[in-house]
Every structure is written in structure tokens, then in C-alpha cells.
Amino acid sequence: MSTVAKLPKLVLKPGKEQSLNRFHPWVFSGAIKKIKGDLVEGDLVEVLDSKENFLAIGHSIIGSISVRVLSFEQVEIDYDFWKEKIQKAYDLRKSIGLAENKNTTAYRLVHGEGDYLPGLIIDFYNGTAVVQMHTVGMYRIQNTILEILKEVLGDKLKTVFSKSEGTLPYKAYVDAINEYIYGKKPEKVALENGLKFHVDWEKGQKTGFFVDQRENRSLIEQYSAGRDVLNMFCYTGGFSFYAMRGGANKVHSVDSSERAIQITNDNVNLNFPEDERHQAYAEDAFKYLSGIKDQYDLIILDPPAFAKHQNVVKNALQGYRRLNAKAIEQIRTGGIIFTFSCSQVITKEQFRTMVFSAAARANRKVRILQQLTQPADHPVDIYHPEGEYLKGLVIYVE
Ligand code: SAH
Numbered sequence: 001m002s003t004v005a006k007l008p009k010l011v012l013k014p015g016k017e018q019s020l021n022r023f024h025p026w027v028f029s030g031a032i033k034k035i036k037g038d039l040v041e042g043d044l045v046e047v048l049d050s051k052e053n054f055l056a057i058g059h060s061i062i063g064s065i066s067v068r069v070l071s072f073e074q075v076e077i078d079y080d081f082w083k084e085k086i087q088k089a090y091d092l093r094k095s096i097g098l099a100e101n102k103n104t105t106a107y108r109l110v111h112g113e114g115d116y117l118p119g120l121i122i123d124f125y126n127g128t129a130v131v132q133m134h135t136v137g138m139y140r141i142q143n144t145i146l147e148i149l150k151e152v153l154g155d156k157l158k159t160v161f162s163k164s165e166g167t168l169p170y171k172a173y174v175d176a177i178n179e180y181i182y183g184k185k186p187e188k189v190a191l192e193n194g195l196k197f198h199v200d201w202e203k204g205q206k207t208g209f210f211v212d213q214r215e216n217r218s219l220i221e222q223y224s225a226g227r228d229v230l231n232m233f234c235y236t237g238g239f240s241f242y243a244m245r246g247g248a249n250k251v252h253s254v255d256s257s258e259r260a261i262q263i264t265n266d267n268v269n270l271n272f273p274e275d276e277r278h279q280a281y282a283e284d285a286f287k288y289l290s291g292i293k294d295q296y297d298l299i300i301l302d303p304p305a306f307a308k309h310q311n312v313v314k315n316a317l318q319g320y321r322r323l324n325a326k327a328i329e330q331i332r333t334g335g336i337i338f339t340f341s342c343s344q345v346i347t348k349e350q351f352r353t354m355v356f357s358a359a360a361r362a363n364r365k366v367r368i369l370q371q372l373t374q375p376a377d378h379p380v381d382i383y384h385p386e387g388e389y390l391k392g393l394v395i396y397v398e
């Protein structure tokens with residue numbers, strides 16, 4: 001097509017085009033035969049098969065993934081291209097009842113590969129869009145994304161906070177800073193299923209709140225009546241205030257970070273001021289879980305990702321197993337555990353096998369009641385199964 005700007009080209013080794021023919025959006029460095037033209041990290045690049053036929057266009061990256069594909073068609077990657085993708089992402093959230101919902105004002109607007117926008121995450125919190133880039137290519141078009149957000153969200157958008165300081169590749173020589181790039185005086189309280197929470201995108205982890213647990217938190221509410229609940233790795237305390245609304249007898253929130261305990265207490269107070277059912281403790285999970293025999297009958301285990309890379313999967317699985325075995329050992333008879341892993345490199349099968357070994361180690365009868373995953377505003381491109389990162393099981397312990 002004559003309108004397409006001339007881009008550097010990356011030619012693959014014979015046979016290495018197969019995954020791209022199946023629309024998998026990553027090109028690994030080992031698949032590359034040669035590069036034609038000058039290529040700087042973050043540039044747009046055309047990917048060609050070994051016979052130099054067009055396969056895809058993407059952002060180039062230095063690392064084991066060398067290209068993240070933006071399009072499998074030979075199109076111009078311009079303002080309209082980005083606008084169409086972000087508009088579609090918004091329309092999807094609207095069609096599933098999230099984008100204009102009075103009870104839930106926090107949702108993920110753009111979920112990387114799941115919205116065909118690899119390297120870009122946008123979470124929306126009651127007027128504030130928190131934009132996080134994971135590739136230099138996306139970071140370079142930050143201003144374009146800002147303009148598009150203004151167009152797509154209109155007066156629903158009050159503030160945009162850019163937060164890519166710690167998420168761009170380690171060796172990318174880009175001085176990303178976390179800063180407001182639009183608006184000011186943001187509203188920092190958002191709603192999830194009618195419950196209130198403070199979001200601290202400036203200092204908090206990721207974009208400030210884990211919107212991906214929305215539906216699982218909501219499910220906790222259904223399981224909580226009359227139970228003694230332990231919310232381990234509580235961070236913002238999300239699971240805790242749902243359990244309280246669900247009629248829990250008592251709720252204990254635990255996190256190793258003092259700051260998380262403070263946030264949890266603040267959030268619980270926002271919803272249930274001076275409710276004595278709740279207590280929060282700053283303590284290490286493994287230590288805390290050693291002394292809780294028969295104290296709880298609902299335990300939530302939502303740890304941080306123990307494995308961020310393939311080469312540490314084995315150790316991570318051991319860590320998860322130790323954690324789960326402790327909870328299974330100590331929970332009361334008839335107790336229920338919500339156990340999660342958000343490590344992308346750990347598969348659903350590995351996670352389930354790990355819980356199996358933990359149950360065997362604890363020597364108790366365990367049944368799976370429900371299998372959990374991420375919600376619909378974190379869509380998984382069917383050709384990119386790695387996008388399904390959140391795995392959870394609800395188990396019943398005899
Ligand atoms: N369940 C939370 C998200 C958990 S994020 C939610 O619904 O939003 C993981 C949390 O685990 C972080 O807050 C981190 O401080 C905490 N953490 C990490 N290592 C820990 C440890 N060894 N013991 C206790 N908490 C830990």
C-alpha cells in the first residue's frame with residue numbers, strides 16, 4: 001500500500017512465522033534472521049517472513065520479546081489507528097456495564113494485548129485515568145494517548161496521571177517520571193459495587209488499586225455471613241470490606257506493609273466507621289499463618305506475583321505450596337479458602353497442581369467449589385493465552 005510509511009524491517013528465520021500466522025502478538029529475539037534499516041527501541045517495525053512477505057507491524061523492544069505486534073494488516077499506525085483501538089476498548093467496557101456505572105466507578109479501560117494495545121494499561125478511577133506504559137513505543141506516544149482519552153471520555157475525564165517510572169524496560173534510556181499530565185485536584189475516592197475506597201495512584205502499587213479482583217471480592221461477600229475471616233495480603237483491604245458487608249463475624253486483615261495496613265484501615269472506616277469486627281495487622285504472611293490453628297473459617301490468600309520470569313517458576317511454586325499448605329492445615333473444619341496467583345508465567349494447571357500438593361501435604365480432604373479468573377475488563381485475546389494471568393480457586397476443607 002502506497003500510503004504506508006516506510007518502516008525498518010525485521011526478517012524472520014524460516015518457519016518462525018507460524019505463531020504470527022496464528023495471531024500471537026509477540027516476536028521472540030531467537031526468531032529473527034536479520035534487520036533491514038536502522039532500528040531504535042520503541043520504533044515501529046514491519047515483521048516479514050523468511051521470504052520477506054509482510055506478517056505484522058509492531059513496536060520494537062530490546063529483550064527476549066523483540067516486537068509486540070500492533071497490527072497484522074499493513075496499515076498506517078497514526079492517530080486514527082490509536083483512536084479506533086481506544087474507542088473500541090471504551091465501547092467494550094460500556095457494553096458490559098462498567099464504563100457508565102453509578103455503583104462501580106473504577107475499571108480497567110485498556111488491558112494491553114487484551115485490547116490489542118500491547119504495552120499499554122489504563123485504569124480509570126472516578127474521573128482519573130492512570131496510564132501505565134510497559135514499552136518505549138507506547139511511552140513515546142503518550143501525548144497522542146492523552147488527546148484520544150480526552151476525545152473518547154469527554155467530560156468524564158478530569159485528570160490523567162502518567163505512571164511509567166518503574167514499568168518501562170530496565171535498559172530503556174527514557175526518563176519516565178510519574179506525573180499529572182492533565183487536570184488537577186483529582187477525586188481520590190472511587191466506588192466498587194457501592195463500596196468506597198481511596199486510590200493512591202501516586203504512591204500505591206501498580207495503578208493504585210487491584211481492579212482485577214472486583215468480581216472475586218464480590219463473591220467473598222456471598223461466602224462471608226457468620227464467618228471469621230482472614231484477609232491475607234490485604235493491601236487496600238478490598239476483600240475485607242466486602243466480607244464485612246456480607247455479614248462476617250470478624251475480619252482480620254494482614255499485610256507485611258505498614259502502609260497497606262493504614263490504607264486498609266482507612267478504607268474500612270470509609271465504609272464501616274468504628275466497626276469493631278475489623279482488625280488489621282502488619283505482619284509477614286508465613287509468620288502469621290503459623291499460629292492460627294482453628295481461628296478462621298474463611299481465608300483469602302492473594303499474594304503478590306511470586307514469579308515474574310520463567311526461570312523462577314519452580315521456586316515460586318514452592319512458595320505458593322508452602323503458603324497454601326499452612327492455610328489448609330490451620331483452617332477450621334468446613335472452612336473455605338480463596339487462593340490466588342497473579343503470576344503470568346504460572347499456568348492454570350500448575351496452579352491447581354500446586355494446590356493439590358498443598359492439600360496432600362496438609363493431609364486434609366479438599367474440594368474445589370469454584371474456579372476464578374480475571375473480570376471482563378481484563379479480556380484475554382484467544383491467540384494470546386498468556387494474557388490470562390489471574391487464577392483462583394475456592395476450596396472447601398473438611
Ligand atoms: N488482595 C489485594 C492485593 C494484594 S497485593 C487486593 O485485593 O487489592 C499483595 C500484597 O502482599 C501487597 O500489599 C504486599 O505488601 C503484600 N505482601 C508481600 N509480601 C508479603 C508477606 N511476605 N507477608 C505479608 N504480606 C506481603
